Amino acid sequence: MKMKKRRKKKIARVRRSAREKGAAGRKKRRGIARKRKTKKAGIKNKTGKRRKTKTLRRKRKAAGKRKSPKRSPSKKGIVRRRRVVKRIHTRKLARRRKEHKRVSVPRRPAVRSVGGSIHKPTYALDTDFEFFYELKDLISKSSPAEKGQMVDKLNRVGRIKLAIASGVFINKENLDPLITDLLIVGDDIDRRKLRTFLRSAEAEVGKEIRFTVMDKDEFQYRLAMFDRFVRVLLEGPHEKLINRLGI
């Protein structure tokens, strides 16, 4: 509806300016020939706006004032100045943009879904699905992550001496918050590689992984002094992915 109205208005405007003869009309459409517009005020117009100015002009003429109503000089100056400044500004911007795009191109901030996430559709499992529990069993029985693949990836992270998987990896939901899902013992561990490894592992498992990293010395010290953390892990259900320490 709105579009239609706007379009109609536009058509009317174009027709009106077309009636105002060639170049003047065209200029007016561009919004430049303000002055001339008032000069040619005699042209008929359906809206009656123009006629009003005409009478106004006549009145002014009678009062001794020539020509169409001018803006006060100060105002005019301001307007002009503003326009010029604006033009320079945009040009400058354009020039700068060519030279260093990074500097001046005003980037729209990436739309982060902070408050916007409310409007996004969200999804959840429907427990009324006819095979819901069967599927759930199937998935919970399946291995969360492939062992061989994990070992390969882990070896790429650094010189891993020992890697013990527990918790999520062996389908045991540990209520004990002390227990980590993954204990990595090794030297020269690349933090970034470790992070990407963990991210992919989390993607595979579908849960957050609680992990612990320590170097060999620390682990052996903890092992020697029967550290509770290590003992609980080794006594509980676990799987050794990599074992180069002979434990």
Add this chain to the structure above:
Amino acid sequence: MSKGTLELLFDSKARVKMLKFLFRNIGAVFSVEDISRRIQERPPVVRREIRRLLEVGLLKQKAK
């Protein structure tokens, strides 16, 4: 279980990852972006899988 059984059975790694993710986080509600980030798959892939699961009835849409 031997390796990749579910992947072979379900014909799509993304789908298996998504199912694993969803079933290990039962009761939680996720947007496409959440799932995409967590399972490390691109949003269009996730969207496609979501559409399928919605069709089947395993998923339900929570909020618009």
